[in-house]
Amino acid sequence: MVEEDSYAKAIDVFVEATATRDPERRATLLSRAVAADVVFWGPLGRGVGREAVEDFITEVVHGHPSGPGRLVRTTRVDAPGEWARFGWRYETATGDTILSGMDVVHVTARGDIDEIIVFAGSLT
Structure with a gap:
C-alpha cells in the first residue's frame, strides 16, 4: 500500500502537469514527477526526456482538434512492485470523454517516473 501511495503521488503530479497550460508550471511539475531521461512510449511513438513528454x-x-482538454485519472494506482498502472480519460473542457485508456509507468527508488507507456482506447 505504501508503494501505491507514493506512486500515486508521482502519477498525480504528472497528471496535474498535463492539465496546466503554463509552460513554466508544467516544467516544474514534470521535474517533480518525471526523471530527466524518462522514456515515453506514446500513441505517436517513442521519445526520451522530459522535453518529449512536454511536446506530447x-x-x-492541448492541441487536440476538439480544443484543449485534460487528462483525468479514473482508477486507483495498481503497483505490483516498481511498475504501476492507472486508468485515465481525456476529456474536453465541458467534461465529454474523447478517449480513455491505461498508462503503465516504471517508478524509481527515488520516486520519480522513468518510463511511461500509454495504452489508448479499449482492447475490444
Whole structure:
C-alpha cells in the first residue's frame, strides 16, 4: 500500500502537469514527477526526456482538434512492485470523454517516473 501511495503521488503530479497550460508550471511539475531521461512510449511513438513528454502535452493534449482538454485519472494506482498502472480519460473542457485508456509507468527508488507507456482506447 505504501508503494501505491507514493506512486500515486508521482502519477498525480504528472497528471496535474498535463492539465496546466503554463509552460513554466508544467516544467516544474514534470521535474517533480518525471526523471530527466524518462522514456515515453506514446500513441505517436517513442521519445526520451522530459522535453518529449512536454511536446506530447503541448501538441496532443492541448492541441487536440476538439480544443484543449485534460487528462483525468479514473482508477486507483495498481503497483505490483516498481511498475504501476492507472486508468485515465481525456476529456474536453465541458467534461465529454474523447478517449480513455491505461498508462503503465516504471517508478524509481527515488520516486520519480522513468518510463511511461500509454495504452489508448479499449482492447475490444
